[in-house]
Amino acid sequence: MSSDVRFTDFKSDKQPTWCPGCGDFGTMNGMMKALANTGNHPDDTFVVAGIGCSGKIGTYMHSYALHGVHGRALPVGIGVKTANPNLEVMVAGGDGDGYSIGAGHFVHAVRRNVDMTYVVMDNRIYGLTKGQFSPTSREDFETSTSPDGTHQQPVNPLALALASGATFIAQSFSSDAQRHAQIVQEAIEHDGFGYVNVYSPCVTFNDVDTYDYFRDSLVDLGEDEDYDNNDFDQAKEVILDSEKEYQGVIYQDEDSVPYGERMGFTEDMSRIPDGAPENAMDLVREFY
Amino acid sequence: MPADLNWAIGGEAGDGIDSTGKIFAQALSRAGRHVFTSKDFASRIRGGYTAYKIRTSVDRVESVVDRLDILIALTQRTVEENMDELHEGSVIIYDGERTTMQDLEIPDEMVGLDVPLKSLGEEAGGAIMRNIVALGAACEATNFDVAFLDESLQKRFGAKGESIVENNKKAARLGQEYVEEHFDHDFDYDLDTTDEDYVLLNGDEAIGMGALAAGCRFYAGYPITPATNVMEYLTGRIEEFGGGVVQAEDELSAINMALGAARAGARSMTATSGPGIDLMTETFGLVATTETPLVIVDVMRSGPSTGMPTKQEQGDLNMLLYGGHGEIPRFVVAPTTVSECFWKTVEAFNYAEKYQTPVYLVADLAMAVTEQTFPPEEFDMDAVEVDRGNLVSDDAIDEWQNEKGQFQPHLATEDGISPRAFPGQAGGAHMTTGLEHDALGRRTEEEEVRLEQVDKRTRKVETAKQNENWDYREFGDSDSEKLVISWGSNEGPMREAMEFLEEDGVNVRFISVPYMFPRPDLTEEVEAADEVIVVECNATGQFADVVEHDTLTRVTRVNKYNGVRFKADELAEEIKAALAESTEVTA
Numbered sequence: 003m004s005s006d007v008r009f010t011d012f013k014s015d016k017q018p019t020w021c022p023g024c025g026d027f028g029t030m031n032g033m034m035k036a037l038a039n040t041g042n043h044p045d046d047t048f049v050v051a052g053i054g055c056s057g058k059i060g061t062y063m064h065s066y067a068l069h070g071v072h073g074r075a076l077p078v079g080i081g082v083k084t085a086n087p088n089l090e091v092m093v094a095g096g097d098g099d100g101y102s103i104g105a106g107h108f109v110h111a112v113r114r115n116v117d118m119t120y121v122v123m124d125n126r127i128y129g130l131t132k133g134q135f136s137p138t139s140r141e142d143f144e145t146s147t148s149p150d151g152t153h154q155q156p157v158n159p160l161a162l163a164l165a166s167g168a169t170f171i172a173q174s175f176s177s178d179a180q181r182h183a184q185i186v187q188e189a190i191e192h193d194g195f196g197y198v199n200v201y202s203p204c205v206t207f208n209d210v211d212t213y214d215y216f217r218d219s220l221v222d223l224g225e226d227e228d229y230d231n232n233d234f235d236q237a238k239e240v241i242l243d244s245e246k247e248y249q250g251v252i253y254q255d256e257d258s259v260p261y262g263e264r265m266g267f268t269e270d271m272s273r274i275p276d277g278a279p280e281n282a283m284d285l286v287r288e289f290y
Numbered sequence: 291m292p293a294d295l296n297w298a299i300g301g302e303a304g305d306g307i308d309s310t311g312k313i314f315a316q317a318l319s320r321a322g323r324h325v326f327t328s329k330d331f332a333s334r335i336r337g338g339y340t341a342y343k344i345r346t347s348v349d350r351v352e353s354v355v356d357r358l359d360i361l362i363a364l365t366q367r368t369v370e371e372n373m374d375e376l377h378e379g380s381v382i383i384y385d386g387e388r389t390t391m392q393d394l395e396i397p398d399e400m401v402g403l404d405v406p407l408k409s410l411g412e413e414a415g416g417a418i419m420r421n422i423v424a425l426g427a428a429c430e431a432t433n434f435d436v437a438f439l440d441e442s443l444q445k446r447f448g449a450k451g452e453s454i455v456e457n458n459k460k461a462a463r464l465g466q467e468y469v470e471e472h473f474d475h476d477f478d479y480d481l482d483t484t485d486e487d488y489v490l491l492n493g494d495e496a497i498g499m500g501a502l503a504a505g506c507r508f509y510a511g512y513p514i515t516p517a518t519n520v521m522e523y524l525t526g527r528i529e530e531f532g533g534g535v536v537q538a539e540d541e542l543s544a545i546n547m548a549l550g551a552a553r554a555g556a557r558s559m560t561a562t563s564g565p566g567i568d569l570m571t572e573t574f575g576l577v578a579t580t581e582t583p584l585v586i587v588d589v590m591r592s593g594p595s596t597g598m599p600t601k602q603e604q605g606d607l608n609m610l611l612y613g614g615h616g617e618i619p620r621f622v623v624a625p626t627t628v629s630e631c632f633w634k635t636v637e638a639f640n641y642a643e644k645y646q647t648p649v650y651l652v653a654d655l656a657m658a659v660t661e662q663t664f665p666p667e668e669f670d671m672d673a674v675e676v677d678r679g680n681l682v683s684d685d686a687i688d689e690w691q692n693e694k695g696q697f698q699p700h701l702a703t704e705d706g707i708s709p710r711a712f713p714g715q716a717g718g719a720h721m722t723t724g725l726e727h728d729a730l731g732r733r734t735e736e737e738e739v740r741l742e743q744v745d746k747r748t749r750k751v752e753t754a755k756q757n758e759n760w761d762y763r764e765f766g767d768s769d770s771e772k773l774v775i776s777w778g779s780n781e782g783p784m785r786e787a788m789e790f791l792e793e794d795g796v797n798v799r800f801i802s803v804p805y806m807f808p809r810p811d812l813t814e815e816v817e818a819a820d821e822v823i824v825v826e827c828n829a830t831g832q833f834a835d836v837v838e839h840d841t842l843t844r845v846t847r848v849n850k851y852n853g854v855r856f857k858a859d860e861l862a863e864e865i866k867a868a869l870a871e872s873t874e875v876t877a
Contacts, residue, residue, distance in 0.1 A: 015694070016732060044719045045713075045714065045715065045716045045717065045718065045719050046713070046714055047713075047719075048553075048554070048713050049721075050550070060721050060723070061721060061723070061732055061733060064719060065719055065721075066553075066713040066718070066719050066720065066721070067720075067721035067722070068549075068550070068553055068580065068721065068722055068723070069721060069722070069723035069724065069725065069733075070546065070549075070573075070576055070723075070724060071546075071572060071573055071576050071724055074542060074543070074546040074572075074573060076543075077510075077538065077542070077543040077544075077546035077547045077550065078546045078547070078549055078550035078553070079550060080536065080547050080550060081508065081510065081536075081546065081547035081548060081549060081550020081551035081552075081553075081554070081558070082550040082551065082553060082554045082713070083550075083554075084508060084534055084536060084547070084550075084551060085507070085508050085550070085551035085552075085554035085555065085556035085558070086554040086555065086556075086712075086713060086714060088714060089554065089713050089714060106539060106540065106542075106543075107539065107542075107543055109539075110538075110539040110543065265534060266529060266534075267534045269532040270555075270714070271507035271508055271532060271533055271534070271551065271554070271555070271556035272507075272554060272555025272556050272712050274505030274507065274557060274676065275505065275676065276675075276676045276678075277671075277672070277674055277675060277676055278503040278504075278505075278671035278672070278674035278676075279502070279503070279505075279531055282502065282503050282671035282674070283666075283671050285499050285502060285503070285527070285671075286489055286499070286666045286669045286671070287489075287666070289489035289490055289491040289495070289666075290319075290320075290487065290488075290489055290490075290666075
């Protein structure tokens with residue numbers, strides 16, 4: 003991989019159709035910077051995108067990419083990485099894609115610990131369908147489908163990840179460009195499943211979880227000298243703290259061994275002979 | 291002495307029926323005899339009855355029949371379940387010391403061999419070996435050398451240590467000797483042996499082996515009867531070729547993982563049964579519209595819903611041909627025998643990559659769980675060809691880029707087949723999406739591009755129809771005006787049925803169709819026949835519908851698929867054009 007890759011090399015010539023001010027612009031820029039900073043090249047990078055506003059990211063970035071069906075981006079990423087471990091695999095989606103329709107896959111992707119990065123653009127709203135509540139919406143959040151609140155608890159995705167055996171849990175804010183890029187970079191560098199929940203505000207349909215709200219409430223764990231992100235108990239405390247919002251790498255298991263390594267998936271599986279393998283008749287002889 | 295022998299062991303689930311039956315089947319195979327097996331998983335009456343049945347002959351056997359010559363009955367229920375198939379001279383081996391067997395009444399015209407299976411097993415080293423004692427007894431009743439069991443006992447128990455193997459060999463001999471000493475009877479059966487060396491495998495294993503031969507490197511699946519054996523076969527073997535198996539959390543995930551691996555360039559497969567296909571249908575359209583090569587195996591079982599998971603049915607054809615919203619070409623290949631499961635899997639991988647399309651490989655429970663013998667040459671690995679289609683080489687990648695240097699994964703070529711670059715290839719970076727897309731793989735709703743992409747995907751099928759051989763398999767009297775057509779595993783029983791029919795003076799022409807789409811056009815064959823019968827394991831005749839559809843005079847079709855509704859004036863023009871009229875109509 004060449005070292006002179008700039009982050010703009012990861013940008014496609016397609017202009018984003020996100021609303022002006024959408025958090026996803028910042029989220030994407032940070033991802034591109036993190037990819038460039040870690041020495042990746044668009045030709046060696048595979049981006050898998052889910053469905054929703056966030057899912058459009060595959061079009062606006064330049065790399066190998068698949069924009070799949072709703073909620074199934076993670077399994078696609080697992081397949082890509084398993085088939086070719088040399089690729090940098092980045093999966094991106096929204097809170098609906100990852101924590102609602104795709105919640106089942108999220109749990110299993112976390113516990114499988116495949117060496118890839120998962121960026122969730124969490125805006126606590128369904129934007130593309132024009133403003134319905136999402137799995138991370140607050141209980142009293144009023145939308146077209148929740149005129150007097152959702153009457154259900156928001157999911158705590160970080161807790162879900164921790165309970166599923168995550169080896170890397172982080173949270174960032176799309177507007178804090180430098181920190182966000184830095185956190186995604188750490189997720190890429192992590193040996194295993196690097197999961198980042200990004201607060202990526204929707205300026206059109208969410209007037210509660212706004213830029214101002216996050217700016218005022220976010221606590222940066224990176225600035226807390228006493229915080230040890232290798233400490234499971236400290237991470238648990240932060241993740242279950244419903245009074246505050248945090249950014250930073252919340253938890254990292256330094257002993258993480260990725261799934262592919264444990265399973266021995268080390269080869270590029272795309273290269274095969276032009277006939278049956280040399281010793282294929284042994285397969286037949288097994289049935290004697 | 292009948293030319294074939296029909297043998298069974300039955301008992302309760304958990305009695306080791308399957309593994310014992312397989313040991314005997316392997317011994318027969320070692321002795322140069324052909325074997326065709328079937329399994330009774332469950333029963334007409336509720337309960338845990340299970341049986342492993344073997345039909346064996348020196349000639350090839352392709353079917354089971356309703357006759358039983360030798361029955362090892364571990365439970366009284368086993369005898370009751372099979373009474374219809376037993377006949378004069380049938381031998382029943384049982385353990386009269388077992389409390390459940392004490393009310394057993396063997397009809398006078400049959401031969402009951404009361405063998406103390408459990409006691410003899412204990413004598414050999416443990417009661418657990420009672421089934422092997424029974425195998426020894428069955429050898430004596432069929433004049434079959436008990437030594438033929440040794441190799442299969444070694445294969446089955448070798449991993450547990452030499453003493454276990456020796457104990458089992460002893461158990462078999464104790465059973466054989468007991469019958470020899472205690473029953474002064476001249477048995478009707480005599481199992482001839484030959485010098486042939488056969489392999490014994492089932493359809494699931496043949497599919498798995500075909501995948502490995504074809505270069506499949508990635509498999510993701512979720513366990514489901516009767517397809518799980520495919521995954522179990524590949525696990526532990528695919529790794530030796532540099533591949534891997536991932537057990538997914540569900541079928542939704544399995545097909546998406548397989549899709550991801552295929553996008554990364556691996557030959558990739560998943561296997562499931564009908565309920566899994568229901569779930570995979572969600573992603574099927576994505577696989578097809580992104581033009582991703584993928585082999586999806588459906589080992590059919592009885593539906594709908596959970597249906598009868600351990601029972602045979604060919605009820606998924608409509609779903610495979612038409613399932614999913616919108617319209618998208620897909621290939622559906624349906625092997626007709628166990629060994630064809632191997633070859634059609636190899637073909638399926640080639641079709642998938644040459645035409646960049648998902649291929650359904652549809653098998654059914656009957657052939658998936660049937661263990662059958664074949665000469666090993668039937669799986670001649672030197673005859674396996676791998677055709678990866680239009681892979682773009684590193685030096686030629688710029689030929690497939692547009693003027694801006696962007697790679698075009700969905701370029702609308704003349705034959706409909708676009709270039710393919712693998713991730714990691716310099717200059718090949720591209721996206722693709724389940725949204726309608728342009729040549730670059732980017733979303734579009736432009737009418738002309740939509741039409742261009744629909745047409746190019748359809749054109750791939752036309753190319754395949756021209757380039758490949760979609761022939762049927764034919765048997766019987768080709769001049770007969772009585773035509774029988776079937777698909778899937780019915781080929782074997784139908785071929786043997788033809789022998790019965792011939793005895794009654796009925797000669798038929800039999801066409802066995804292994805390609806569901808693209809498929810052979812049977813119009814001429816149907817028109818040449820006075821009577822046409824379509825045989826299939828389902829209630830409504832799904833393939834019969836397809837045959838009728840293909841051979842009917844077609845209606846004229848007026849279609850529109852650019853995303854815009856019909857407009858009245860335009861429609862009038864279309865109708866007139868269809869009626870071959872030329873007058874103009876103004877709105």
